[in-house]
Amino acid sequence: MTLLYRFYNCTLVRDHALIQDDLWIRNGKIINPENIFFSEKTRADIEYDCQGALIAPGYIDLQINGAFGHDFSSADEASEEMLIKVAKLLTSHGVTAFVPTIVSSLPETYQEVLPIYKRRAGSAKDGATILGIHIEGPFIAENKRGAHRTDFLRKSECGIEDLKTCYGSFENVSIITLAPELPNMVENVIPELVARHNLVVSLGHSTATLDCGERAILAGARFITHLFNAMLPFHHRDPGLVGLLTTHPLPATTIVYYGLIVDTVHTHSAAVRLAHRVHPHGLVLVTDAVPALGFPDGTYHMGAHEIVVNGKRATIAGTETLCGSIASLAECVQYMRQALLDGETNKEIINEKDSTQFVVESIEAATLHPAQVLHIENQKGTLSFGADADFIFLDKNLNILSTFIAGEQAWTVTNQWSIDNLQTKSSQ
């Protein structure tokens, strides 16, 4: 028997605003209560008092290399069980869907690992939804490889064939990061990846000029991998890929999305504000998290590297090179909001509106925008009617109180937020 649930006494993030409204769920989907009232003439079977919590769509992470000690790039560790284990643990960060990311690796690694990480629907039992794989490299620029191993990098002299030889199959892949200045990328590879294999092509770890970047977008690329990092810096006579945030010669319907690591380490808050002011609708928060995410300070494994975690920074052992972040996506949302607030000059005004300032933008950067990158904004990243019931409870400081996947409670910070304690009406 399918029950009708009503969550009330809450504030929803819906239609780009915070609104006082109830959330109605049935069969793991968000539904329109007005239709139920007039057509089915029934009331909710079970009602939950949300104690004034803020309800947002569940967070979506498009770039995460591992977490809680597990490394998605490791062939030794790769298994469905490991993926599910991480998917469950990530719910404590408010993440209800993610794209496991694999850094530049050898062909044998890809061919072993890619078939294992299949897309799967999330649930309270199995954790966050797996939305496909993000293959970051190895077709990237040597000078902008960041933490990727030089000896694993490859070139695309023979076009798409080189990619197929390296990866094997694109079947489980959703996103690919590549450097568009490499041979044949703009001319052949990108168009084929988009049209034939339905991939989201992301530009990153690249020395491309703005001109090359624009041609890549016109060829079908739609995302930029961790803006500012591993690319040429913005120069006023040579804007590089960063210039794509302002670029004009694109069809009006084309929007360029860009990942941003807002962990207070990879991107200065002024850079966050700059990007946001120039192109707010394209901003996508990503963690680019290393396997140490969720763990205390120490030394851990990623790809073929040793990583040292110290405070908020993760570096390659023996160097100062940043190799990814250890901030959770929930923390990134908080840091983004703080970065935007820090830019406000009128700090004296204290009123109702300001207490929620930038909440919607920060949340949309981790929900609606990543969903739009993957063309799934009708199912994920939204509380609109018909969408999957993946949502989170937040307090006014945007700390995660509880996470729901397909309408079921997957995680709760304390027993106070368990649905058994929130229930005020039962069908019995």
Next chain:
Amino acid sequence: MRLIITKDYSTVSEWGAKYIKKRINDFKPSADRLFILGLPTGSTPIGTYKKLVEFVQAKELSFKYVVTFNMDEYVGLPKDHPESYHSFMWKHLFKHIDIDPNNVHILNGSAPDLIAECEQYEQAIRDHGGIDLFVGGIGPDGHIAFNEPGSSLASRTRIKSLAQDTIAANARFFNNDINQVPKCALTVGVGTVMDAREVMVLISGASKAIALHMAIEAGMNHMWTVSALQNHPKFLCICDEDATLELKVKTVKYFKGLMGVHNKSIEEDNNSS
């Protein structure tokens, strides 16, 4: 007729809501004896609905044993269209109160057989034993429900084509595009409203002043259909100062002088503030 003259829109709304609350609570409705309430849409009742919602949330009023019949609905608009009267009632009242959805009746403007729909609506009212209190507003042209000038004062629930003035007045809800406004509606008739045991009309604003004058100071006339209520044994009209601008000073003074008596009709029995 009782004419209650209050200060402004806000007091009209409060007075109207308190009256509805008192009628329902004094009736003491139960599962065997439901209270049948007729309801309007439009901008005038929004404040009243807001107040009723407050009463329900404060647990001073329950709609558990109340049955509602709305006055009208556009023809051809789906129920979940944002400008349908179904959506209006959901948004302003039904989503916030404890009414049983089976007790809610709104004409279906998308019914396959509109004439049958109207007849079934009249029958449903009869089956419930008639309406205890019909709440309504008036248009600037003096219409009650969609009974436009020229509607028979004996009319029943039927399909009406809307007057140009009404369509123009409604354009503001359809992006100010007059072409998007529906041209027909299903509406209860003047006769249907007259059959109710009591009728309460809420009137606010200077734009309604001429209509109010024609309704209560001129004769009964099918060009100002709300005037039929002069013939109703229990007609209560609540208006604000601006709506009285076209009334005779004598009329206004007379009814203001009765306010002491009128106020008692909304007082709680235990005289709480």
